[in-house]
Amino acid sequence: MPNRPEILMTPGPTPVPPAVLIAQSEPLVYHRGPGFGALLTEVIDGIRWQANASGDVAVYSSSGTGGMEGSVANIVSAGDKVLVVSVGYFGDRYKTICERFGLDVTFLGYNWGQVAKPEDVARALDDNPGIKAVFIQHSETSTGVCNDIEPIARVVKERDKLFVVDAISSVGAVELDVDGWGIDVCVGGSQKALGATPGVAFITISEKAWEAHRNSNAPRFYFDWTAYKDAAGRKNPESPWTPAISVLQGFAAAIRMAREEGxxxxxxxxxxxxxxxxxxxxxxxxxxxxxxxxxxxxxxxxxxxxxxxxxxxxxxxxxxxxxxxxxxxxxxxxxxxxxxxxxxxxxxxxxxxxxxxxxxxxxxxxxxxxxxxxxxxxxxxxxx
The missing domain is CATH 3.90.1150.10 (Aspartate Aminotransferase, domain 1)
Structure with a gap:
């Protein structure tokens, strides 16, 4: 039908509620003023609530892939050994990102349509004890499958490795327990189950991840966690760089709707x-x-x-x-x-x-x- 909006039933972006679009069309707040500080605080608190995460949160103005890159750049150094577990297109993307940062990648790849198995992850880690971090998708939208993260997290934590999870499409749709499962770095995005428009990615950061960050010498600037922590910790919380203010306004509205629904x-x-x-x-x-x-x-x-x-x-x-x-x-x-x-x-x-x-x-x-x-x-x- 001419002039009728398309109906999105895609893996993302997803339909956006009118309340979110209205909030996104409101006049911009100044990103160095108190209005933005309140906005950023609301978004970060909402992310923590959705993901059951008590640690620091870095909020990027980027696609989800930017969040994936930030999850790599902040915890490793060139030559570090990592395990990438892939069940599809986006797991393969993690492999590419890790390789671009000069990491020694052990690749545990499954046939597309299969899910990752904790015993396979345990075997890969036991065969390669020098591995520092494990990267995996929670939901793999290229195949429709969803990995059971909790038992995989258990075998990773038993071996004292960093655990990095791409939850871009799963946060807000299925159970996600960052603190309870022991996820060190969790990546999310605004444009999937959370019901906002594309343009914001976020990362939750554990204390163990901060320790790795302090020892990492990988090149980073825009995605540097320290810059985001310092800016968010000011008397009036800020983003280190000019953020996607209108997207954040819509994202905050989506979080309010989610809290109302429960x-x-x-x-x-x-x-x-x-x-x-x-x-x-x-x-x-x-x-x-x-x-x-x-x-x-x-x-x-x-x-x-x-x-x-x-x-x-x-x-x-x-x-x-x-x-x-x-x-x-x-x-x-x-x-x-x-x-x-x-x-x-x-x-x-x-x-x-x-x-x-x-x-x-x-x-x-x-x-x-x-x-x-x-x-x-x-x-x-x-x-x-």
Missing amino acids: LDNILARHRLLSRMVKAGVRGLDLPLFGENLERSLIVTAVKVPDGISDEAIVAKLRSRFGIVTGPGQGPLKGKIFRIGHLGWVDPLDVLRFFGALEVVLSELGYSLKLGAGVAAAQEVLLQP
Whole structure:
């Protein structure tokens, strides 16, 4: 429909609530004045609440990838040994970043669609006792899988290694316990489950990570934690550099909405949406992709039917109904399409999506009973 906004059901960015867009359009506060100090404090407190993190927080004006780079640059020196655990596209990105910093990378790579296993991580660390830090994704949106971080954290901490987790798409959607699980560095972003616009990344920092930071000589300037800690610790908290003020204003509004909904309710909503999506896919006799799908509450990956391409499904959903989903990436290109159900998404969005998907698949030649996917998703809503 002309002039109608597209409906984002992508792995990110995600739909943004009107209250967030309104806050983002408000007049800017001066980033060296008291108004910004209150804004930054609200954002940092909200991040700590969402992630159950009591340590320092560095708030970057960057994409999530900037946060990933900051998580590397602040704790290592060239030649340090690290373990990168990858289950997809973004795990591979951590490997690239570490290599660019001259690190000696042990790579524990899984077939895309698999999840990481704590016994494999333990074996890799025992075989390479000189490893200093472990890098891993919580949620891997390229495949839809979600790693079970708690038992992996346990084997890492038992061996006294730094543990770095990319939670960019998981924070605010699934359980995340930075303090309880012993995560030293946790990376997040504004544009996924937290329901704000792109432009802010953040890092939570443990005392062990600060110790590594003090001993690290990796080159860094913009992402230097010390600069952020010093600026945030002033009488009027600041960012060391000019920040994305309008994005932070929207992010603060998203945090207020999250506090009003309550963290338990947010997690329950994401569980419900995931169950609805997976039931709808099964109702259309489409195969799901990936392991441990009961943990995959953020993105659902679907294998495309024979004779139909992922790009055709994605393009037709967009052109016909204005619904945006994600095609396959890397080795999964042409094999899956990805449905995002995180952030400001509700059950009606899911029902609308399956109504559109059924029409698109029918037009592309896939045999189905119209209403089967919608009905299967509706059945989930009727369950206690």
